[in-house]
Amino acid sequence: MLQQIEEPCSLGVHAAVVIPPTWILRARRPQNTLKASKKKKRASFKRKSSKKGPEEGRWRPFIIRPTPSPLMKPLLVFVNPKSGGNQGAKIIQSFLWYLNPRQVFDLSQGGPKEALEMYRKVHNLRILACGGDGTVGWILSTLDQLRLKPPPPVAILPLGTGNDLARTLNWGGGYTDEPVSKILSHVEEGNVVQLDRWDLHAEPNPEAGPEDRDEGATDRLPLDVFNNYFSLGFDAHVTLEFHESREANPEKFNSRFRNKMFYAGTAFSDFLMGSSKDLAKHIRVVCDGMDLTPKIQDLKPQCVVFLNIPRYCAGTMPWGHPGEHHDFEPQRHDDGYLEVIGFTMTSLAALQVGGHGERLTQCREVVLTTSKAIPVQVDGEPCKLAASRIRIALRNQATMVQKAKRRSAAPLHSDQQPVPEQLRIQVSRVSMHDYEALHYDKEQLKEASVPLGTVVVPGDSDLELCRAHIERLQQEPDGAGAKSPTCQKLSPKWCFLDATTASRFYRIDRAQEHLNYVTEIAQDEIYILDPELLGASARPDLPTPTSPLPTSPCSPTPRSLQGDAAPPQGEELIEAAKRNDFCKLQELHRAGGDLMHRDEQSRTLLHHAVSTGSKDVVRYLLDHAPPEILDAVEENGETCLHQAAALGQRTICHYIVEAGASLMKTDQQGDTPRQRAEKAQDTELAAYLENRQHYQMIQREDQETAV
Known part of the structure; x- marks a missing residue:
């Protein structure tokens, strides 16, 4: 293709987020003036102290000279390779393929500061943080230090274990197999929103006696700012056990599944020991000048949470949805208010099935006093804090990217036709075995899918509404679902598959179903992935091949074995x-x-x-x-x-x-x-x-x- 060597590169479909090569200039390594003089070189081997700081004295291999354009939203990608069971190490290669490698950075190689300094003059800059909520907090704190004006908005590709901030901003609870090209489009199209960030100032409690001291406790919090929540009691104790075990044996915590299993086991053992049952006796809470201590002592919680975002503990919603007759407002992450919530063991267990904690108050400032060493955690970073006086106040607001719900839902068959009032769509499901064995290939998976029935939904339905219709299919005695060719019921873990990409299916996170319209993921048929479906061989009306035959130019006729005909040699x-x-x-x-x-x-x-x-x-x-x-x-x-x-x-x-x-x-x-x-x-x-x-x-x- 030598004839194309002089053609300008269009930078592809993601040109708006790609850093053009013309912006990147190679930096010359500074020459050592002492090299020319042998006399000076031999004079002394002592290293002179430099007046420049370590950051100023560091040589960088390239510099950025941007040419601002209102149509561009250049993207800086930070990947934490250790997040969520080392998923980051795999996905970084995909970003290097789609983008300019000079805009993709591995956070294990020195952190985000150097890259942010290098790109600080780039207009309309956006950041994609690939990691857990801790990775996002690290980047936001670095942006605070550098004081970039205006601060670039931060999007999230969730690779951590909990991913509560990612869920709040519609990025989902974890990365499965969504194409990187789709992720880049979502970052480019996302809405810019604000996120409250809260200062934490802790000092020793002078009223605590020597008998209240604990040798294993510390006087300092692990972080002095939080984006998600600050909590003390039962949940912090469980997180501290996990953190200490991971520090001692990091090789045993290299997957998201394994991490969650450890959390569950530690929570159960802590519940049996009842280590946090006397929490209310050792804390005093004052919110906006109002003392909540009597209310807390009546409740006798085993955990108290100061919550900034609606999500907590891997996706639960502890504040719930207070109605008009309540004394509380719905929760927001940009209103300058904290939600204070108490949990008993009963309400903690109810969280997993849609319950909520005891709403205590919404406030702008908190003064928390503890009289003994208590486990606390700041955005998932735990410690055992000695008796202290902690003040919580609003620090600033960070600029974030929220994944947008796409309003231009395309009709099923033609862009010129309006969206119909109702859609009648065939639903087919795919087993996890076929999904993985056929390498997500769209055409082969369509052949391997099992028809489930037909649903009728409004033309502008999102996937949340469509899910309710699909789950009712097999409950209808005389409906379309009764004629399903398989008697195997849907499992609770099924998810939608996007069938509109060029050559393959990919899973849609359940936390993002409200962002997708039915017409955006399907054309003539909706496909769902059911991890507990036995596979295509379970269909009673199909022959035994468990997956479709490869495409071939011939249509062979099976040779029947009749009488004494021997099988082929x-x-x-x-x-x-x-x-x-x-x-x-x-x-x-x-x-x-x-x-x-x-x-x-x-x-x-x-x-x-x-x-x-x-x-x-x-x-x-x-x-x-x-x-x-x-x-x-x-x-x-x-x-x-x-x-x-x-x-x-x-x-x-x-x-x-x-x-x-x-x-x-x-x-x-x-x-x-x-x-x-x-x-x-x-x-x-x-x-x-x-x-x-x-x-x-x-x-x-x-x-x-x-x-």
Whole structure:
């Protein structure tokens, strides 16, 4: 494509958020003037102290010279690779592909300060924080230090465990498999909103006696500002146990699932011990000059929360929805008020099923006095705080990006037609097995889907409303749902799938269903993912293949076995695989051929298909042969993955890895598939296999923990 080398690059569909290469100038490394003089060089080995600070003296490899444009919203991406079970390490590669690598930063390599200083003069700058709520707080505190005017708004890609701030701003409770291209569009289109931030000032309580002191307690809070909440009592004690265990054994806390399991176990043991039952006796709370201590002593809470945002404890809503007859206002994250809530063990348990805590007050200032050491937490950062006097007051407001609900809902069939008053839509569901085995491929998943029934919804319905209609399907005795071809009920964990992307489906987080219209995720049919559906083989009206056949140019006719007709010989199957004759192989299999047949060298059909590089035959064998074929070895100890790696067949390697092949198997030379790719000098394939090998190890550990 040399003829295009002089053409200007349009920067693609996300040009508005991409930093143009013309803005980036290479910086010259400053020359050492002492180099020229040998005499001066030998004179002294003492290092002179520089008057410049460490930040000023640091050399930067490039500088930014922006050309402002009102149409541009340049994006700065910060990724915390350790958040949410190391998800960040995987997603950073996608951002490097879509954006200019100079606008994507790994927070483990020095934090956000240097990058923010470098881009401080960029007009209309936006920031995407990929991590947990702690990562967002880190970036907001750095923006406070740098005093950028105006401060760039911050969007969130939730990779943490709780993600309460991300849920509040409509970014969802965690990243699943949404395409990075969609995420970038949401950041560009998002609404700019304000977020209250609160100062915390703690000093020792002079009235506390020596008997109230605790050797393990500290006089300082872990953070002096919070965005989400400040709490003390039961929940802080559980978080402190988790934090101390993770510090001692970080390798045991490398997944979101494992973290939540530990939280649950610690909460249960703390409940049995009753360590926070006397909390009300040791605290005094004054809000806007009004003493709430008598009310708290009557309630006898085991946890008190000072809440800034509506979400808490991984998505619950502890303030609830007070009506007009109550003395309280609905909660907002930008009104300059804190919500003070007390929890007993009963109300804490009720949170998970839609309950709320005891509403105490809404206020602008809090003075909290503790008379003994009590566990506290600030936005999830815990400590055991000695007897103290803590003052909470409004610090400032941060500028954030809230994911917007798209109002331009496209009609089902044509942009020129108005949205109809009612939509009659077929609902089909997909099993998690098919979803993963077919690599999210849209066309194959449509064939593998199980019809559930038909719903009739208003034309402007969002997914929350549509969910209610779908869940009523199987409750209607004479409705459309009664004719569903499967008797298996919907599980509580089902979610919607977006069917409008070019080649694949992706999941929609339940917390974001109110942001999506039905017409935005489907054209003629709504698809949902049910993790507890048995798979396509569970359909009574379908033949046994558990996934659709690969697309082929032929339509083979099955050879029926009548009378004493013998099944095909194994040599016929091997010959079909060697000749890359997909139609013949499919016909032989349907006639009863054994897909696990081996030749004299113990080579399976899959070994032969890999040798010829036939993707269709490989996919067919992966879909229909027993799982044992994946790790079957020939005489020299090679699996089919070893063979594909040595031949540099990247797509076939991807198919085999995604089907569940082991990446740890070694051949007679002791090489893993990754090492075979390295010997073939295919560095990209070796890097891919190394990443998948690491991911496979994490999955195996998670499964062992779950068991």
